[in-house]
Amino acid sequence: MIYSAEYWIQQFLNGLGLGSIYALTAIGYTLVYGILRLINFAHGDLLMISAYTAAGLIGFYLLPYPLAAAAALAFAALIGLTVERLAYRPLRGKPEETTLVTSLAVSILIQNLALMILSPQPRAFSLPSFFSATIRMGSIAFPLINIIILLIAVILLLALTLMIKKTKIGIAMRASAENLQAALLMGVNLNSVVRTAFAIGSVMAAVAGILMAGRYGRIDPFMGFVPGLKAFVAAVIGGIGSIHGAAVGGLILGFGEILFVAMLPPDLSAFKDIFVFLALILMLLVKPSGLFGRPADRRV
Amino acid sequence: MLKVENINVYHDQIHVLKNVSFEVRRGELVALLGSNGAGKTTTLRTLSGLIRPRTGTIRFLDHELTRTPPYKIVSLGMAHSPEGRQIFTQLTVLENLLMGAYARKKSDRLQDDIEWICSLFPVLKQREKLPAGALSGGEQQMLAIGRALMSKPRLLLLDEPSLGLAPLMVGKIFEVIRTLKRDGITILLVEQNAREALRIADRAYVLETGVIKLEGKADDLIQSPEIQKAYLGG
């Protein structure tokens, strides 16, 4: 099973691309969980919402690509904030299981609403042509798309890190994630912080959704669920509550998945998703707080 | 400045504070004493809006606090240095102080206030860039008080500032509190260390299993035989 250097470089880039998509989505989970200790199962479906919005706007020639993408991001943020306001805010303070069931319900609601409104058939989706360009270095040719995805992810991650470190609301988010009650005593308005977390997370997921759609070339109403779950696994592996953890977790998962498929015979590649969940269970057993997380404080 | 009337606070079904009433006048240092579990911390948390009383009123500077969200209460001028210090260990010392100023509208003069806090607690200036988790217990307590002061509060709530500190540190902390009082800051001090607290307070209340058992001038209470026996080991 000796492949050429070109093959391995392509797989490496593949891993980066996929990993970046998972990382961007994972950040949304971790931001919200850090503050509210809530897993938003509906987060993954934002991937689908943003992809369809962009596809619709572009497909009907309503907007040029950049504006369509921006509109998709804005719409995803709107949905994310609406879900927070209607489904999660009334349940603040309630036990974990309640919010868990609710977030599952919201996810299924969104998926089936999409099913009702749109067709269950997958649709084609393509990004502007320069995304699919290939560049040649010597005898090796590789598609540009994964590099672009990585660049976008890195830029967004840097922007987020800057925001978290320097801005007032960013520091408030860090403080709230560590000790919510103390943050409240500082005069932090919980609703503002939560909304910011949801908005940022939703936009990140929306970007990931468009990139994912472009990478695979198609969209369908259920496209968000499994990647969403995997992104959640990435967030847990990286340490839920840690932004860098989410990024690292996403990359690890992306690489792992690509390597798994690349190194095993083709008929075993369908089992790649099993490896993801086994990794999750393993991490939860060994170090539940993940790679970069702090040991969880049990609310006694 | 602060008038609490007949508040009843419950934790699940347990009646934790029973018809508690007290007041704090401008410029005073009022001590709230009592043993573990008496409800002192619950009282402060209720004042800050983290817990809601089932009945009763809390008036602070003409505002009724019982239905006010915590962040609003802070912006009205009530700062709270909580039990166990609860500083943000993942943030730097400086960031902790900045968080203290979160509720302030104008960010001008922020640097002046940081300077002032550092003059009270020189140690904080040295450790400015360190994560707050690296500080010792006493230093963390100073940070907690400094953080609360950053909001330029009208009323400062201090929850057991001397808890778990070495005797030398305890002395320092009470020195600082005395200084703050001299500077005119109104303080409500919750303490298990009754001796020190009564030494610096104007008035005091004694809370026992959710009920105010005694109240009066600090000087009088220090002399009272009940206090001597129960809290001063006399």
Added chain:
Amino acid sequence: MENAPAIRKWTDKASIKWLLLAAVIALLTIANFTLSTYYLRIINLVGVNIILVVSLSLTNGFTGIFSLGHAGFMAVGAYTTALLTYPVQRKPLLFPNMPGWLQSVELPFAAALLIGGLLAVLCSLLIGICVLKLHGHYLAVATLGFTVIVNILAANLTDFTRGNSGISGLPQFTDMWWVYAVAAVTIYVVWRLLHSAYGRAMLAIREDDLAAEAMGVGIVRHKLLAFCTGAFFAAIGGSLYGHLIMSINPNMFSYSMAFGLVLMLVIGGSGSIAGAILGAVLLTLIPELLLNKLERGIELFGVRLPQMYGLSQVLMSLALIFIIILKPKGLLGK
């Protein structure tokens, strides 16, 4: 003489219960002989869901283990019985690559059911030992992971499962007697467990497992008991389901099914057996009799409504969200 009124109350109560039971049996018998296959199928479906939701209430409702693995155990049971009861003559046709010993096996339904159940217990023991020490969301996601893994295995071990096409043409063993007998057994077992020392321990664990542990309750042991018992009945429920609709495929046992069961439990009321039964009944009848028709597009007052696949799930999720916010303990919750 003082005890006479008390004893009379007791017998009155007991006799009401027996009367109710007799009435149900009578109704079912009549239904069996009078109703069409379509309605009979629905009644059987209700019974299967009762088995599934009541067994789910043991783990999720009473012991506080938020498990999304029930669908996975259903799959284990369904595929096991399907493979063990499939007529030997047709097996080689459908499963050309299946190992010989399996190809030549054809067991009676009861035996296959039990084997499926025991296999599920084995799985749940292994999984449980690994994940039951987790809490809240982590436990939920880990069990969801189990369901997804079972899904993937079912979709890809094509030699045994025929992958995504599934196995069709299953002999129809399921009838009303099977379903409701098992349902009765499930209810009885769960009821007895709850009213025993084990049951009290499980409730204590649900309330606060640190405190329970401090009082000497073996946490893992009791959680395992609840988890494995739930898995056993889930598998049997899955088998009955498979042989009711006579075909199985991986999609039937996905997270959607897992969620659907949780939905029934939460809406009905997760703190009581009656709540579980109510949830199962309501949320089988309403979709089957009403929503699925709407989905396929019906004529309402002369207006042809369009097909709206997904409507039933949309409405049920909405109902769940409403109930959680307004009446968090469910319809019959305490």
